[in-house]
Amino acid sequence: MLAIILFSAIFAAYEAIDRLINAQTPTHLLATALAGLVGFLGNEWVAVYRIRTGRRIGSAALEADGYHARIDGITSLAVVLGVLGVAAGFRIADPIVGLVISVAILRIVWQSAREIGLRALDGVEPELIDRVRHEAAAVPGVIGVDDVRARWLGHTIRPEVTVTVPGDRPVTDADVVAQAVRDQLIHHVSFVADPVVTTRSA
Secondary structure (H helix, E strand, C coil), rough: HHHHHHHHHHHHHHHHHHHCCCCCCCCCCCHHHHHHHHHHHHHHHHHHHHHHHHHHHHCCCHHHHHHHHHHHHHHHHHHHHHHHHHHCCCCCCHHHHHHHHHHHHHHHHHHHHHHHHHCCCCCHHHHHHHHHHHHHHCCCCCCCEEEEEEECCCCCCEEEEEEEECCCCCCCCHHHHHHHHHHHHHHHHHHHHHHHHEEEEE
């Protein structure tokens, strides 16, 4: 998917440069603008749906697919902007807009590649580690959070947390606290499943 998006950026840039060198005046401006507007609205609707669904279920691939639809929509919008520029008498507006869109597409490619690469390595964002640490520390009986690790397993996140509990409490209390931390993470951190919680005495 990312290869297709990258190819779209390169092809758009090539076409834009070619139109700068070999200037052409587009025809049927109104029909072209209307088609571009319809294409933008349709693709943006699909993009929003796929990106939101991908984030909700933790699917980086579906998010990337949504960004691909957004790129198609942005390209359609670029057609509209180019037509408006040409209609205003600015003949090279179309290729200039094409170059700007190529840069925007490359930025989306970079963002998507970084996220998918991180997911492929089972990595998680630093913000998620901070969230896990915060939620674990909020559980009554936890006096410290010593270590937090997490990784993606499919569409779920499995954190491994070590918490400190008072040393003057029975072992059964430590087990209760550990279970409370598990429940806290499952119910308050998105995509968390089957967290591993280890306790140690202060």
